[in-house]
Structure formats: structure tokens, C-alpha cells
Amino acid sequence: MWAILSILVENKPGVLFKVTNLFRARNFNIDSISVGITENPEFSRMTITTYGDEKQIQQIVKQLDKMIDTIEVKRLDEHKTVYREVVLFKIKVSKAADSMEINKLANAYGAKVHDAKKDSIMVELTATPDQISAFEELVKPFGILEIARTGIAALQRSGV
């Protein structure tokens, strides 16, 4: 089971270490993680996605809640949540037609094209993990030179 956890924490040094150390020490896995300051500079929000059975995920939430530096831990329902990840792909261009083809795919996925060079092209995609995987499959035949991902950011929709 895949779960998205939204964790509001004290914005101070060492808190990220404590959260990740908790996952390691308790034998839980981090699938992706993103951290950033919130509307209130005293707090940061961590978005962690993880895999586990129902019992494990409940334990993760409880153990995170128990941490003194966490203010609020929410397990987000993916159907009531907007969640996105930014990925940068550097894709190999072998012939002129590749560049056009990659541009077309990027357009279809609403991705932006940066740094188009003779032998490579960089594409920025903001999407859900499923869409990212699908796009990755499509561009794989061209040859993926490098990938950088931000991890998921997620917020619950209002009024649900």
C-alpha cells in the first residue's frame, strides 16, 4: 500500500535528520521526500511517500506523531489530494527527428523543454508519479542520460 504523509514540523536544524532516522530505525521505507518552509516560517512541511501494509502505516503515523518536533501528521487520501512531482530529464538526441519527437511528447504531457542542444534535450515535467513513469517509458527508447526528481509535494483539496 502506498501512502502520502504530510508532516508539519518545527523549522529548525536537525529535524529532517530525526524524521529520516526514525524511518531507518523502525524499519520503514521512504519512497520519496520533499521538504520546504510553509506560510509560517516557524514550520516546515515534509511530504513523505512510503509503502507498507495498513498496520505499518498506522505505526509510522503514530511514531511520527510521538516525535516532539512534529506539530501535525496527516495521512492524505490520494483521491482528495493534489500531489505533484517535478522531474528533469536529460534525453539523448541521436538524429534531428528525435528532437521533434521529444518535443511532441513533452507537449502532450504539458512538459517544458529547456536547453535543447544538438545531442541532448532537457525536459521539465510536473506530474503525478504515474504520469512521470508513463512519460519515462515513452522517452526511454531515445536514451535517458540523467534524471533528477524533487519528491512529491501534496496538499489536501479544500472542503473534502
Added chain:
Amino acid sequence: MENMSGSKALMKALEKEGVKEVFGLPGGANLPMYDELYKSNIRHILVRHEQSAAHMADGFGRVSRKAGVCFATSGPGATNIITGLATAQADSAPMIAVTGQVPVKMIGRDAFQESDIIGISNPIVKYAFQPREASEIPEVVKKGFYIAETGRPGAVLIDIPKDVQQNEAEMSFPDEVRIRGYHPWTDPDVLETERAIDLLLSAQRPIILAGGGVIISTAFSELQSLAEMLMIPVVTTFKGKGAFPENHVLSLGPIGMHGHAEANKLMVEADCVLAIGTRFSDRSVGTFEEFEKNLKIIHMDVDPAEIGKNQTTHVAVVGDVKASLRIMVKLLIKRALKKSDDNVWIKHVNEVRDYWRQNLKIHPGEMGAAKILRKLREVLPKEAIVTTEVGQHQMWASLFFDVIHPGTFFSSTGLGTMGWGFPAAIGAKTARPDVPVVDIAGDGSFNMTENSLATSVLENLPVIVFLVNNYSLGMVAQWQRTFYDRRMIGVDQKNCPDYVKLAESYGAQGIRAQSLDELGKAIKAGLKSDVATVIDIPIDPEEDVLPFVAPGTSLKDMILPS
């Protein structure tokens, strides 16, 4: 607001918390603290190794239920207290460790005696602070005690860089602190408590499992009222030993790896358990899947993260267990419910208990474990405080030493730290100089912190070391005999040192007891002594601890003495 140094603020803040003693050892990075300690009214108790300072603070904390305090310097001083922090945290004991650190500007430069103690200690403390400004110290100390002593108690580290100790600042000392991410108290839910009662009353074979949480929250009379009102037998975890008087008619003693035969037998027969203040340790319940089979579990605990961690719970009451039990007792009074002891289950419980109390085979020798521990119980006043080390003697204490006064028995049950019992006994004696304190020890464990004899003698904190001496690391030897076909390695201590001479060399009293008569006299001599007494009690090195539930098996697979 008052202008003073960080160190002075530390002492003032500790005094405000009611601290009268600290256990510690000075070094380069905590000298400014020690200089202010010199000028303060706080007594310093010097140890010979920082680990012992931590165990003393832990023992002090368990007995007084106020955080014990220890001091250590940076680097090796700080890393030496790690075992002490982990031990206290594993057993939910309130404790504060204050360490020196290299000056702020030197942090991260691999300075002399620098260790990243905040990083190292993270998984084994409840919280760790490193104030970077002297002015933070009063609030950090207040928060430290608040965290260590409330909710599920634990170990707190305060790491103070040397310049932060020295710098002067305007200090204000808060009377109260709030931490927005920390909510130690939850009021027990009355509806859940009602459900717990319904489930318990509908059971055919109910049992109460009392854990260490009952001792921490001193819920002794509440537990006793509940058990007596409903006539439900009480087993305990090892950490919960003495949560319920072990001479009570409803007491069956501890369950677990070396639980009482009757306790393990009846635990597996039960169809519903009221588990109070326990985390269902593997040493107590055996395999998790087997334990919860055909068992309805009602779990009361102050820590919500314990609910469902190791066992599937049917009803959970989160909150201080004393408050939860009070609500339960009140609800029962309202229902005007009182069960008689005239039921099939209780009759069966009595039969099983009586059978095993009469028929459990014990070592035939005069100095068998059961006999020496029963002798100790016979001579020792009931209010005496007992600590143990870790190993065979500890499990024999669990089996054969009955705790009559609740909350007088303490052991390193979670981390299982050899060497804990003796310094913890000295810490206990510091908290309660009015009662005798005995460390039930084994030779292997005692070796680890025996230099605390110097502290005991010089600081006038006399305790008795009841040294069950089998010249070996007995528990490991037992496992090698049982599971490794007698391939004995690394367990023979070859009668070294001579513990009588060792005690005498520290100015303590050393007595060797080779008969029960000599043992009785030695205990009496220890009770009268102004200095520590080490009673060396040679026993048969081949004696096993039985019953035994092998690791990875269930309570029903208990091995009994043949």
C-alpha cells in the same frame, strides 16, 4: 532578568527543579559547569566511569519518580553515557544527562574530545537539546525536566558547548513551559473504558497483565481494587514485577521467557487480557502471532504509539493508567458489580497455581538459586528496594524473590544492561537513604561496574551486593549448554577476582557465604553496615534458569525442569 553565566544559570535552573544531587565526572569541556557546581548547594557524587553516573541517575529517577541528573564531559565522557541513556529510555525512566561540548566555533572541526553526541544519541533519547546561546539555558532545563518526567518518562540529553557555559547573558527563569508538538497527557476515554469493562465481564477466563506502566504511574491500589472487585488473577511482565503484591491470593507472578510456570500456563488459557502499561515485549509474550491467537486484548497505555505496535488490540484506552484504572473502578462501583471467587475459572487458577508452587522442581543443593533468594526475602525488610543486574541471577530473582511492597523492585528489563544494578542501587540509595537497598547481582554483570564501590564507600551510600557467583557468564553458558551442544566459549570467569578482597580493597565489607546460615548472617551484617557489603555467594555453575521459553517460541512451549 538577571545577568549571569550559562553555567550559573544551569545550576540555578537545576536547583529550581529541586535537584539536590548530581552524579558525574568532570573533564575539560564541562569545567565551567563544575566551577559553578562548586559554588552551588547541589551535592556532587563522583563516579569512576560516566556509564555508572548515568545508571545512578536512572536508579534515582525510578525510585523518586523525579529525573535523576548526571554530568559528563564532551567526547568520550559523552559517549560513555550512551548505554545509560539507552537503558533509561528503554525502561521509560526519567533522567537528564548534561554533557559538555567543544565551543560552538569548534563544532564540526573534529576538535579534541569532540563527538556529535546529538546525532549519536538521537534514536535512544526522548529528546536532546544543544543550546547555542547562554540565554537559552533556563528554558532548555525547564523543558528537559518537563519532557523527561511527563507522559511516558524518558531520557533527555542537554549538550552545552563550553563557550555557552561561560558566556554571560540576561537570564529569565520560566515557571512553566509549553511545547507545541508535545502532548503528554490524554484524558482516558470513558466510552472506551465502558467497552473495556463489557469485554472483560463477558470473558470466561479473564486475566490482568500488569506492566511497568503500573509502577511508573503508581497505580498499585487502583490495580488491586480492580482485581479484587472482579476476582481476576494478575500476571505481570518482568518490568511489572511488584506492580501487584506477589503474596496476594490473585498474584501469579511474571509471565515470559523465564516466567512463573503457573503464570505462563494460565496466560495461554485466558480468553481476554486487560494489559495495563505494557508494550508486549517479545521477552514477555513470546511470538506475537501465537500470543494474540484466541485472545481478546484490552490495552491501556499512556503512549498511543504502543497501541497495535506488537499486538492486535480489541479495545484501547489511551491515557495515564492510574487515571484509566480509577475511571474503571468508579464505573464498576456504579454498576454495583462484584464477582465472587466461586467460579470455574478462579477455582482452576487456584489449582494450577497451587500445583506449580508445590511441584516446581528446584536445585537440590543447599545453595540452589531458589533457596538463597528465598533466604534474602526472609531476612530483608519488605520495604527494602531491590535492583538487579542482568543474567541468570536476574531471572532467578524474578522466579524466587517475591516483591511484597509494590514498586520496590527495579531492573534493566528493556535494554538488558549488564552492570546496571549496582550503580542504580547507589542512585536508589541517594533517593531513599532511609531504606535498605540491595543489588541482586551476578559475577559477570558486577564486573562491569564494580568500581562504583569507590562511590558507594566514599559518598557514604551503603548498599548490599548480593552476588550470586557461578564464576561465569551464566545465562550465555546456559544457552550454550541448551542450544549449542555444550560448546562452551567465552563464558568462564575462573573465579577471578576474589570478591571479598575486592570489596575490602575499596574499604567495603566483603563476606563469603557458603551455607544458608552464613548467608542469613551476612545479609544481617550488610543491613547494619555503614559501608557497602559484597556478599559473595558461590553456587553451582551448572544450575539453569527454569522454566524457560526459548526465543522465537510461544509461552505454551515452556520448558520445565525435569
